[in-house]
Amino acid sequence: MFNRRLYLVISGEACKGRDLVAVATAAIKGGVDVIQLREKQLDNPAFLASALRLKEALVPHGVPLVINDNLWVAQACGATGIHVGNSDIQPLAIRAKWPSCGILGYSIEYEKQLYTPEAAAADYLALSPVFATPTKTDTVTEWKLEGVRHIRSLTNKILVAIGAIHEGNAADVIKAGADCLAVVSAICAAPDPERAAAAIRLQIEKAL
Template sequence: MKRFDLSLYLILDPGLCRAHSMAETARLAAAGGATLVQLRDKSGGTEALIATGREIRAALSGSGVPLIVNDDVAAAQAIGAEGVHLGQSDMEVAEARARLGPDAIIGLSVTNEAMVRAVDPALVDYVGIGPVFPTATKQNHNAPIGFDGLARLVGLSPVPAVAIGGLKAQHVAAALASGAAGVAVVSAICGQPDPQQVSRELAAQLATHRAGGA
């Protein structure tokens, strides 16, 4: 299908991106080694999401880092984003694929075995598995599954998986050991004084563990 890298998956949160705007956070994170950026903003409507998304897409221009929009397929289309990430209660994956076409990146959140077994690799490009730990950045999330649960679900998934939910730098090794293709982070980058530096440190840890280092 299409080429994308789940290694360091940044989820932008408007509540945390105060020292830097979401666009500036995305730019700095990409410069530091973030490989994919998701815009997630539950507080605004589609028009606000489009305006912010266009700023972020401009900030990422030339970086090679794709922009994914959470939930809102119409906003993703208007922004010209590379794809969408859908929850279980969002638009059906088949409809999103029909609207966005074969080249779009489509991710899907999964939290249990039944959801993973229902994934159609003809429609879904990757899954987000979690939450691994409790997280304050998403309200009413499911019960944490831990790294044992992550490994079990990754092993069942027919598509690459990114681990999500309360993950920090110290969790990189365990996430990769569980079979995840990468880690999705929010507060580990958003709201940090230097998003570029913390992204660089996370990217370096990912590279070290992939190379078999400590």
């Protein structure tokens, strides 16, 4: 069961030159309770090295590690799970190749995806993006709050909202029906990641 509330999506690039593990550890202190490592620019050995280092830091905190779109790295590092999008390896294939996958997330970019076997196979669905963001340039749908409400009315699946989410809009996205907020820049690029995470977590808790 995916019962997390504040989801950090992290990469070396997003941390603006700061140590990825240091940023992740600070964010956990602020209230992040699941972390996804997204390294589109790294080859498999470098991605795996980063994943192993991050996982070692997360274990004492009981925070699960999810790998973005790389089944080999996810299995090789012993991650809890994997997150995939529309153009990645699909959830049904992951279930077949990795039966012990603990968390399987799937990005929904348009409404029809909600009714596919792939969506049914996922533990949570990510609405991507809720608000347009520079970190995602191939946007199909900008969901906005109305989109979150609409999809919430159509499914009982866990919904993770991602895309330009920060302290100022976090409560509204939760009230619209998201179960969990995924954050990149508002934490990774913040001067104080712990404080930034804590501020967003506070808004989540207030809105529940």
